[in-house]
Amino acid sequence: MEAxxxxxxAGTPAQQGAAALAGKYLTFTxxxxxxxxxxxxxxxxxxxxxITQVPQVPEHVRGVINLRGKVIPVIDLRLKFxxxxxxxxxxxxxxxxxxxxxxxxxxxGVVVDSVSEVLSVAASEIDQAPEFGGRVVTDYMLGLAKxxxxxxxxxxxxxxxxxxxxxxxx
Amino acid sequence: xxxATDWITRVDGLLSRLSCESLIEPVNVERLREQLLAAxxxxxxxxxSGARCLADRVRQASPAVSPxxxxxxxxxxxxxxxxLREGAPPPVVQAPDEDxxxxxxxxxxLGVFMGEAIDHLxxxxxxxxxxxSAPGDVKLLNDVFRPFHTIKGNAGALGVTSVxxxxxxxxxxxxxxxxxxxxMGSDECDVVLKAVDLLTLMIQELPARIAGEPFTDVKAQxxxxxxxxxxxxxxxxxxxxxxxxxxxxxxxxxxxxxxxxQRRRDESQSAxxxxxxxxxxxxxxxxxxxxxxxxxxxxxxxLGSRDERLSRQLAQLKRITSELQRNAMAMRMMPIRPTFQKxxxxxxxxxxxxxxxIELTLHGEDTELDRKVVExxxxxxxxxxxxxxxxxxxxxxxxxxxxxxxxxxxxLRAFHQAGNIVIEISDDGAGLDxxxxxxxxxxxxxxxxxxxxxxxxxxxLIFQPGFSTADTVTxxxxxxxGMDVVRRNIEALRGRIEIQTVRxxxxxxxxxxxxxxxxxxxxxxxxxxxxxxxPAVAVNESLRPAPGQVHSxxxxxxxxxxxxQLIPLMHLAxxxxxxxxxQELGDSTVVVIEDNDRLIALVVDELLGKQEVVIKSLGDVxxxxxxxxxxxxxxxxxxGLILDVSGLAALMGKSTLKPAA
Numbered sequence: 001m002e003a004x005x006x007x008x009x010a011g012t013p014a015q016q017g018a019a020a021l022a023g024k025y026l027t028f029t030x031x032x033x034x035x036x037x038x039x040x041x042x043x044x045x046x047x048x049x050x051i052t053q054v055p056q057v058p059e060h061v062r063g064v065i066n067l068r069g070k071v072i073p074v075i076d077l078r079l080k081f082x083x084x085x086x087x088x089x090x091x092x093x094x095x096x097x098x099x100x101x102x103x104x105x106x107x108x109g110v111v112v113d114s115v116s117e118v119l120s121v122a123a124s125e126i127d128q129a130p131e132f133g134g135r136v137v138t139d140y141m142l143g144l145a146k147x148x149x150x151x152x153x154x155x156x157x158x159x160x161x162x163x164x165x166x167x168x169x170x
Numbered sequence: 171x172x173x174a175t176d177w178i179t180r181v182d183g184l185l186s187r188l189s190c191e192s193l194i195e196p197v198n199v200e201r202l203r204e205q206l207l208a209a210x211x212x213x214x215x216x217x218x219s220g221a222r223c224l225a226d227r228v229r230q231a232s233p234a235v236s237p238x239x240x241x242x243x244x245x246x247x248x249x250x251x252x253x254l255r256e257g258a259p260p261p262v263v264q265a266p267d268e269d270x271x272x273x274x275x276x277x278x279x280l281g282v283f284m285g286e287a288i289d290h291l292x293x294x295x296x297x298x299x300x301x302x303s304a305p306g307d308v309k310l311l312n313d314v315f316r317p318f319h320t321i322k323g324n325a326g327a328l329g330v331t332s333v334x335x336x337x338x339x340x341x342x343x344x345x346x347x348x349x350x351x352x353x354m355g356s357d358e359c360d361v362v363l364k365a366v367d368l369l370t371l372m373i374q375e376l377p378a379r380i381a382g383e384p385f386t387d388v389k390a391q392x393x394x395x396x397x398x399x400x401x402x403x404x405x406x407x408x409x410x411x412x413x414x415x416x417x418x419x420x421x422x423x424x425x426x427x428x429x430x431x432q433r434r435r436d437e438s439q440s441a442x443x444x445x446x447x448x449x450x451x452x453x454x455x456x457x458x459x460x461x462x463x464x465x466x467x468x469x470x471x472x473l474g475s476r477d478e479r480l481s482r483q484l485a486q487l488k489r490i491t492s493e494l495q496r497n498a499m500a501m502r503m504m505p506i507r508p509t510f511q512k513x514x515x516x517x518x519x520x521x522x523x524x525x526x527x528i529e530l531t532l533h534g535e536d537t538e539l540d541r542k543v544v545e546x547x548x549x550x551x552x553x554x555x556x557x558x559x560x561x562x563x564x565x566x567x568x569x570x571x572x573x574x575x576x577x578x579x580x581x582l583r584a585f586h587q588a589g590n591i592v593i594e595i596s597d598d599g600a601g602l603d604x605x606x607x608x609x610x611x612x613x614x615x616x617x618x619x620x621x622x623x624x625x626x627x628x629x630x631l632i633f634q635p636g637f638s639t640a641d642t643v644t645x646x647x648x649x650x651x652g653m654d655v656v657r658r659n660i661e662a663l664r665g666r667i668e669i670q671t672v673r674x675x676x677x678x679x680x681x682x683x684x685x686x687x688x689x690x691x692x693x694x695x696x697x698x699x700x701x702x703x704x705p706a707v708a709v710n711e712s713l714r715p716a717p718g719q720v721h722s723x724x725x726x727x728x729x730x731x732x733x734x735q736l737i738p739l740m741h742l743a744x745x746x747x748x749x750x751x752x753q754e755l756g757d758s759t760v761v762v763i764e765d766n767d768r769l770i771a772l773v774v775d776e777l778l779g780k781q782e783v784v785i786k787s788l789g790d791v792x793x794x795x796x797x798x799x800x801x802x803x804x805x806x807x808x809x810g811l812i813l814d815v816s817g818l819a820a821l822m823g824k825s826t827l828k829p830a831a
Contacts, residue, residue, distance in 0.1 A: 049808075050808050057792065
């Protein structure tokens with residue numbers, strides 16, 4: 001992660017960053033976009049189940065589910081990224097991940113459109129996330145992976161979700 | 171005499187170790203100890219037969235081939251005794267380098283030893299407080315003596331001679347006391363309590379010592395304590411003759427059965443320490459088992475079956491699962507008794523220090539709390555007790571002048587109320603001086619001059635950081651730290667504090683804690699697609715609203731008249747943004763809930779039944795959702811939110827719906 005701080009500089013830091021990012025990613029889709037999560041962050045993938053709504057939380061927090069006796073929060077990544085919400089299909093999944101929040105590491109469910117595969121990404125295939133201007137926040141991208149002619153956005157979930165320390169606005 | 175004590179300790183330790191290594195039969199060790207004491211008594215006399223006899227006995231008691239250890243002890247016995255008799259300092263002045271190698275090699279043994287010893291010390295502490303109020307009770311004294319003896323023995327066997335030495339000395343005193351040769355006055359209890367503290371410290375620091383980390387040097391304290399015990403024993407004959415003083419502080423217990431201490435110790439001895447995470451996992455899995463069982467029981471194939479054996483077996487399965495669940499849940503709960511007992515000790519010490527006579531009564535020690543809560547509540551409770559003793563309770567002369575009994579009453583009470591656990595600390599002291607608090611707060615700039623405040627608001631100012639109305643800073647309290655910490659700790663447990671005070675008559679602090687992980691008896695209600703659990707204790711009644719009962723304000727149904735009372739309506743679907751709820755009030759059900767004498771009529775779609783559920787936290791990520799106490803896993807595996815009634819009342823205060831004035 002530290003290597004990423006040299007985003008604006010070209011050459012060595014970027015190469016180092018790419019090397020640190022090489023590894024296995026679980027890829028999934030949101031609409032037409034493809035994303036990747038470091039596979040070590042993923043605990044399991046479950047089918048969409050009934051989600052219990054919780055009041056007073058942001059829209060992208062869908063609620064809580066019972067994962068074998070544990071209550072875990074579920075996030076809708078579509079809503080978090082500002083994509084239109086979509087009815088669940090039989091390909092819709094919840095990826096259970098470990099996310100480092102400010103206080104502690106917590107288990108979270110992430111609703112995605114479909115899970116694709118586990119992909120090995122080499123350092124040479126990884127590009128830094130470019131600056132897109134103000135409209136797109138690149139903070140939570142680890143980088144972009146060009147594999148088999150498609151571009152997959154590698155996510156740093158800690159950044160995506162860890163930023164809101166608590167979901168409830170007081 | 172100190173030299174002799176050390177010598178005895180040293181030899182005693184060696185004996186213990188020999189018995190531990192199975193070189194001497196335990197029976198013989200006891201006999202040798204008697205001999206040892208006899209030999210010690212003979213120090214100063216020219217006759218050295220005692221020591222010789224002892225040395226011989228050690229040889230006899232050991233197997234024919236005398237191992238090195240036995241030689242060491244024989245040499246120790248003889249040379250030590252010789253040196254003492256000649257008045258020279260004994261060869262080993264005070265067990266200089268303890269041999270902690272045994273423990274260092276065996277961390278598991280260390281853990282067991284520490285755990286047992288700390289448990290024993292806890293038992294001793296609470297028993298001693300009873301001894302103070304009943305100094306002559308031989309059975310009690312025996313109960314105190316035995317754990318000391320065990321600690322001494324274990325410490326000796328493991329080579330922790332410093333602990334052994336202190337325990338041994340105190341054991342001597344207790345031995346005299348239980349055989350009626352020495353009266354247990356309050357000085358004696360003081361010394362023994364000090365010994366308990368010292369031993370606790372020494373034992374707790376063992377891992378640090380073994381690891382070579384810095385630790386408290388307690389040598390001087392040990393010596394001081396041993397000297398104090400010796401002095402007491404020396405003056406003991408006289409004390410026994412005189413009637414012992416009335417105890418300064420008596421810890422009275424509501425349910426004080428004679429067999430209670432005995433039973434408790436048995437429990438602690440057969441206890442196993444388990445990581446709470448393992449326990450949580452077990453509870454989670456059992457919960458899932460119950461759900462799986464109920465899904466199975468509802469299965470149409472099984473319901474349609476006419477096989478009697480099958481249905482019998484299913485019933486059996488159900489019984490076992492629910493029993494299992496009950497047991498699993500009970501494992502995380504523990505009574506608040508140990509915490510309360512620590513407070514008895516505190517009150518006793520504080521009373522002595524401040525010269526106030528206080529009688530502490532405990533109520534509801536068997537109230538069970540979640541383990542975590544019990545652990546976390548200790549510090550705040552201690553601060554509050556300190557505060558009550560120091561600020562609340564007046565000195566005896568002031569009390570007399572005010573026409574109150576000199577013996578002040580302090581009461582600790584724990585009970586369940588409206589889905590909360592309430593811990594109350596009441597004193598019959600001076601009460602809060604609202605005027606003074608206000609002036610002080612203004613002087614400290616905590617509130618602007620002339621700010622309109624209710625007396626309740628003013629009283630709550632004592633929980634502000636840096637606030638203290640005490641005119642003098644005493645050793646006990648008055649530095650203005652404490653009460654704000656109390657509030658922070660309690661808020662961290664999602665609890666709150668209330669104060670009731672009457673000037674001149676006393677103050678009651680009530681700590682209300684939610685049942686974080688307690689089982690709650692809930693009423694299951696449905697709203698739209700969602701289901702909610704309302705703690706049953708908060709539910710007054712439920713009813714189908716008749717058209718004439720509901721009163722509208724500005725076209726919205728806002729009030730319901732139940733008998734003579736107007737109760738504000740709260741639409742749960744609206745408050746929580748649930749879609750698909752019934753629109754017609756006539757089709758809905760109204761559940762009347764109560765929070766602190768305030769009634770709310772909750773509008774829900776339907777009542778689904780009564781169910782015991784486990785409160786599960788929604789997790790830190792949700793922070794504090796107003797009106798929600800947690801989640802419960804329902805019979806079908808889905809989660810239902812458990813309503814927090816006082817939170818709902820607070821939500822209501824914010825909404826446009828106002829309660830009837």
